[in-house]
Amino acid sequence: MHRATAGTALAAELALKNKKNFVNLGGGYHHAKRDSGGGFCYFADIPYAVNCLWKTNPNLKVMIIDLDAHQGNGHEDIFKYDKRISIFDIYCGDNYPRDFMAKQYINYDFPVKYGIMDSEYLLLLEQNLDFAIKKSKPDLIIYNAGTDIFAGDPLGRMNISKDGIIKRDEMVFKFACENLVPVCMVTSGGYSSASAEIISDSLKNLINKRYLDF
Numbered sequence: 678m679h680r681a682t683a684g685t686a687l688a689a690e691l692a693l694k695n696k697k698n699f700v701n702l703g704g705g706y707h708h709a710k711r712d713s714g715g716g717f718c719y720f721a722d723i724p725y726a727v728n729c730l731w732k733t734n735p736n737l738k739v740m741i742i743d744l745d746a747h748q749g750n751g752h753e754d755i756f757k758y759d760k761r762i763s764i765f766d767i768y769c770g771d772n773y774p775r776d777f778m779a780k781q782y783i784n785y786d787f788p789v790k791y792g793i794m795d796s797e798y799l800l801l802l803e804q805n806l807d808f809a810i811k812k813s814k815p816d817l818i819i820y821n822a823g824t825d826i827f828a829g830d831p832l833g834r835m836n837i838s839k840d841g842i843i844k845r846d847e848m849v850f851k852f853a854c855e856n857l858v859p860v861c862m863v864t865s866g867g868y869s870s871a872s873a874e875i876i877s878d879s880l881k882n883l884i885n886k887r888y889l890d891f
């Protein structure tokens with residue numbers, strides 16, 4: 678977790694410096710708060726990475742796109758009231774952590790029901806993400822790409838296919854690219870044995886579509 682946290686900071690720094698997309702194959706510990714862990718998350722890697730960037734770029738605007746199946750209550754709590762941060766979060770509203778205090782700090786808040794399927798989920802993303810990026814005008818996107826939205830995941834309770842996850846990731850990179858915003862992607866939650874292959878196949882697709890160098 679320590680190394681993965683440093684990986685998120687490095688990927689974010691490289692993305693911003695090179696104006697290109699980078700992926701940390703780990704991180705996305707979005708339940709960790711400033712002084713406490715939660716839900717398998719020990720270090721708040723995303724806020725740590727952003728704070729590292731703010732040391733040299735104090736006006737940097739960052740958008741966190743959190744598409745893990747669970748609400749990203751850690752970064753929401755840490756960044757509350759900070760106008761440099763905008764948060765877009767689609768998650769299963771009845772899942773852990775049901776953090777209603779942190780929820781009020783989500784700028785684009787989309788709790789969804791148990792068992793949501795590809796068409797409804799992808800339409801929700803398509804209809805809202807481009808608008809949110811255009812409105813927030815971030816300098817950098819940190820994309821929390823949890824694969825626990827997968828249908829076979831024991832904790833996510835969503836019903837998205839492997840193909841749907843690949844399309845989801847491509848859509849995030851497409852909108853970011855069209856708006857000229859570099860992306861730092863982190864892999865976050867995923868609790869079925871299928872997650873590794875889904876991540877691998879999605880990254881291959883992003884490389885094939887030239888959103889990532891390899």
Ligand SMILES: [Zn+2]
Binds near residue numbers: 745747823
């Ligand atoms: Zn999760």
